[in-house]
Amino acid sequence: MTEGEGRGYTADEMMTVAASRELNDGAVCFVGIGLPSQAANLARLTHAPECVLIYESGTIGAKPEVLPLSIGDGELAEHADSVVSVPEIFNYWLQAGRVDVGFLGAAQIDRFGNLNTTVVGSYGGRRCACRGGGCPEIAASAREVIIMLRHSPRAFVDELAFVTSVGHRHGGDSRRELGYAGAGPAVTITDLGVLRPDLETKELTLTALHPGSTVEEAREATGWELRVAEELGTTEPPTEEELRVLRDLKSRTEAARKETKA
Amino acid sequence: MNETVTLREAIAALVNDGDTVALEGFTHLIPFAAAHEIVRQEKKDLTLVRMTPDLVYDQMIGMGAAKKLVFSWGGNPGVGSLHRFRDAVERGWPRALELEEHSHAGMANRYSAGASNLPFAVLRGYVGTDLPKVTPTIEPIACPFTGEELTAVPALNPDVAVIHAQQADRKGNVLLWGITGIQKEAALSAKRVIVTVEEVVDAFEEHTFGIVLPSVAVDAVCAVPQGAYPSYAHGYYARSNAFYEAWDPVGRDREKFRGWMERHVLGVEDFAEHLRSIRREGAMG
Incomplete structure (x- = not known):
């Protein structure tokens, strides 16, 4: 983590804060472990005290005092509104459309917000990360998805080694053909800036930079030719x-x- | 009505070579003591089923107990990779490991179908992902009423399910509370069920978010205090995050791993001695 040139905060802190602001108060949010969990809890402790955090271990309305190391830590059950079984959380809550926002991280992302958490290298070559877990169905059924990952050419790739979770698929309307209720990725937050899908093509477009980041940095950290919005904002x-x-x-x-x- | 027996007796009587065995518990109540007993009794050619393989299967796979793994998330939570699991998948050490990879939603529905005596489950998922390309047990299915295309996954009916719970009463009813994950479905989907518990009590007290697995659904209850360590038992002890972190360098190295398992699992009588053994060494939190 590097200190942001005397700005008094780090790039990771900027990323977490920017991501937390995307979560609306009162939203029902299915939270991934790690960075998303940090950002979702920051939102809960600042502008979104009424957000309902769901973790896939079955905790609904989790209010952890400290961040969980694992998705089923006792901390999550301690102050939860309810604790239900794993089939119930996936079937009655996620699949039934009761989740407003899926908050996900990933190992790799492509230009349409499809995610890989399964394989580094090829599956045949058998370098296995095998972290699909809840992601495929969160990406499918949450009304919308917020994605968080650090910007680098290894993470932002032209072609995913494996599609674990569907974003905007091949772009355009191609996601809709799959019949999923959720609308897919609404925003991707990195340590450099903010990317949102183009309204027509659904290709991720850099719409804002965090203070001190440059378009060149973002382009260098992206494994495809990154589109940049005409009116580029600053976080x-x-x-x-x-x-x-x-x-x-x-x-x-x-x-x-x-x-x-x- | 089931029998209160020792864990050694239960594993010897109810787990056979070649069985499909599910040890469940979602971060919470992971049945480590039972896994160690299976390793100590050198059960082999097992098909291991579990949503989140965790260290418990890293140890079993590293000891060569498994020929196949059916799962949905493989990792050392919050720490990194399961190195014994990866070594088996990527280099076939100590033996090749066949993978059947699903998503959590798929696994949850497979257990539910198994518990309901249905041949398969239906869900909205997997479509557009690469999982159906590598996992043959994911198939499209049309709704017979609307024609809508959905996904089918086959039921899971393990030969044996093993879970850990906080308490059993004298009749063999089992009480779990806190995060109860997939344990009820795993138990009800299996042909035989072994439950290890923190303690056997005269009567249950009420607990928020508690569930009771009736005695008739359980074949053997074994009292094994701290039997879920280094995972946790809500109301009894916390998760040893330090153990999970300290496992990384042990699991990373074949020799170190073998040595650890020989000293602390193969070379001890039971789980109580295992706990004394690792604490004596002082390296695992």
Whole structure:
């Protein structure tokens, strides 16, 4: 993590804050572990106190004091509104259309927001990451999807090694042919900026840069010729409040980890 | 009505070479003690089923107990890869491991179908992903009423399901609370069911989000305190995140792994001795 040239926050912090702002208060959000979980909880602790966080282990309305290391940590059940079985969370909640937002990370993304969390290299070559988990159906059935991952040529690839989760498929209306209820990726947040699908082609388009990032940096970190919006915005830097809450959350989490080690 | 027996007796009587065995528990209540007993009794050619293989299957796969894995997410949560699992998949060590990879929703529905005595389950999913290309047990199916195209996955009916719970009563009813994941479906889908518990009590108290698995659905109950360590048992002990982190360098190296398993699993009598053994070494949190 690099300090953003004296700006007082890191690129990762900017990414997390920008992603958290995408989650509306009151939204029912199916949360992936790691960066999405951090951003979703930042949203809950700042502008979206009424958001309902769902984790695939079956916790609904989770309010973790510290960030979970794993998707089924006891912390998630402790203050949850309800805890249900895994079939119930996927069938009655996700598949039934009760989830407004799927909040996902990935190992790789392509220009249409399709995601790979399964394979690094080819499946035949058998380099297996095998982290499909809940992603395929979250990407299918959540009303919309927020994606978060760090910008790099290894992550933003021209062709995925494996399609674990469908985004806008081949672009245009091609996702709709699959019959999924969800609309697919609405936004992708990276450590450099914000990408949104073009209204027609559905190709990811750089629509905003975080302060200090450049179009050249984003282009270099993208494995295809990156489209850039004509009116390119600049992300509002993190507020003091956002930074304070995020850092508190992370230091509480660190302290809790050390405690279990001792 | 089931029998309260030792874990050694239960595994010897109910798990056979070549069986399909599901050890379930979603981060919470992972039946580590039972997995160790299966390894100690050198059960082999198993088809292991589990949504999230976790360290428990890393250990079993690394010891060569499995010929096939049916799963939906393979990793050391929050830490990284399962190195024994990857070594088996990518280099066939100590033996080749066949994979049947699904999504969580697919696995959940497969267990539910199995528990309902149906041949398959129907869901909205997998379409447009590459999973159907590598996993033969995913097929399209048309709704007979509307013609809508959906996805079918076959039922799971393991020979044996093994779960860990907080408590059993004297009649053999089993109580779990906290995150209860897929355990009920796994148990009800299986031909034989082994449950390890933290303790046997005279009567259950009420717990929020608790479920009771009736005695008639369980073949053997074994009291194994801390039998889910290093995962956790809500109300009893926390997850040892330190163990999960410390496993990474052990699992990464074949020799180190073998040595660890020989010292702490093969070379001990039971799980209580296993816990003493790793604590004596002091390396695993």
